[in-house]
Amino acid sequence: MSLREGWVVGLTPVGWYPVDVALSPDGRTAYVVNMKSPANPVSERHPELWHARYGKQGTVSAIATDRLPDAEATRAVLENLGLDRAPAAPPPLPAGLKRVVFVLKENHTYDDYYGDLGRGDGDPSLCSWGRQFTPSQHALADRFALCDNFYAEAEMSVEGHSWAEGAYFADVLERFWRLARPRPDMCDPTYWPVRGSIFDECERRGVSYRIYGGALLMEHLKDQVQVKGAVKDAKGEYQMTFPSDAALARRFAEDLARGIEARFTYFTLWRDHPEEGGKEKNEPLIRDNDEATGIVVEALSRSPRWLETAVFIVQDDPGNYLDHVSTHRVPCLVVSPYAKRRWIDSSHYSFPSILRTIEMILGLEPLSRYDAGATPMTACFDATPANAEPFRAAGGRP
Numbered sequence: 001m002s003l004r005e006g007w008v009v010g011l012t013p014v015g016w017y018p019v020d021v022a023l024s025p026d027g028r029t030a031y032v033v034n035m036k037s038p039a040n041p042v043s044e045r046h047p048e049l050w051h052a053r054y055g056k057q058g059t060v061s062a063i064a065t066d067r068l069p070d071a072e073a074t075r076a077v078l079e080n081l082g083l084d085r086a087p088a089a090p091p092p093l094p095a096g097l098k099r100v101v102f103v104l105k106e107n108h109t110y111d112d113y114y115g116d117l118g119r120g121d122g123d124p125s126l127c128s129w130g131r132q133f134t135p136s137q138h139a140l141a142d143r144f145a146l147c148d149n150f151y152a153e154a155e156m157s158v159e160g161h162s163w164a165e166g167a168y169f170a171d172v173l174e175r176f177w178r179l180a181r182p183r184p185d186m187c188d189p190t191y192w193p194v195r196g197s198i199f200d201e202c203e204r205r206g207v208s209y210r211i212y213g214g215a216l217l218m219e220h221l222k223d224q225v226q227v228k229g230a231v232k233d234a235k236g237e238y239q240m241t242f243p244s245d246a247a248l249a250r251r252f253a254e255d256l257a258r259g260i261e262a263r264f265t266y267f268t269l270w271r272d273h274p275e276e277g278g279k280e281k282n283e284p285l286i287r288d289n290d291e292a293t294g295i296v297v298e299a300l301s302r303s304p305r306w307l308e309t310a311v312f313i314v315q316d317d318p319g320n321y322l323d324h325v326s327t328h329r330v331p332c333l334v335v336s337p338y339a340k341r342r343w344i345d346s347s348h349y350s351f352p353s354i355l356r357t358i359e360m361i362l363g364l365e366p367l368s369r370y371d372a373g374a375t376p377m378t379a380c381f382d383a384t385p386a387n388a389e390p391f392r393a394a395g396g397r398p
Helices: 071-080 110-114 135-143 157-166 171-180 198-205 245-257 278-301 351-362
Strands: 016-023 029-036 059-064 099-105 145-147 209-212 264-268 309-315 332-335 343-345
Touching: 099 157, 099 278, 099 351, 110 135, 135 278, 135 332, 157 171, 157 198, 157 351, 198 209, 198 264, 198 351, 209 245, 245 264, 245 278, 278 309, 309 351
Parallel strands: 099 264, 099 309, 145 343, 209 264
Antiparallel strands: 016 029, 029 059, 145 332, 309 332
């Protein structure tokens, strides 16, 4: 960029998440500090790696200024960003889709859950919670669409929930949470996407929504007690007081049976979050979460609105589990009467892809440039609802 003239004269690739730049004293070299890198001081297969995010280390890019502007480097940046060509119009989604259920889970990689599937790009040696522990989720993968090339932008839950609900994570948080892991006040406007969350967009467009299990970004709308879409338990208290994921899922099934529903339903089924205590501590939580997932889909599949519904089930971040492709790779299920049967979708997706697809179904506008330019998940769907028979949950107990 020419500061004197005020326009961009060229671009050059640097590293992952550049945060600062400085010139050498002689002005011949520009140094760019990149906050992240694919490199890890600890091997990603090391058994004591607690979490991929804490292993990340920064890099420095050194650029010879006498080569700038560099036409080849500019072309490379435009290609990397997908700006070297006019965006193609995405294939249409099935016209019958009118409703969305988005289920956000906690902290597992693709291999950790589906490495044992026998289809897709999985490594069974890294599968900790396979079919034996997650029978309903495996039954869903056996019948509907499973994405094996889906990545979480997130390295921790606050990031993941913000990306999933707003297609954005504030730069101020991205830069500083590693230092102290602060618990942010999400009402602080400096932490927010410019256009708010998907709940804000539903409000703007008059799209009904319900929130089961909580949402990081809904407090931006108004005080949590007044958010009309947030579901309370029998005591009039909020979702975290439900004793289990299965109890929350049963509440949803009861609401659905009474005709209480919305065009957009958002779940946080969070009890599969890894806890200290090993398998003995975590197995009941994993089974509870799997049971809840089955209850939600079975209830939907037996409801009058099933033929209008698409369900997205995804992890918010990879947690402390390993993956042979990347510690950012997480599983994403696409469940619908229109979902391709027994389909493995290896298209490259991330959270903005889900949001872009939801926006197309519900008639919402993008929340950021990330979902505006994301690849929608149209490859997971058929034009006709040939996968419409009711789903039978396997249950979360042996």
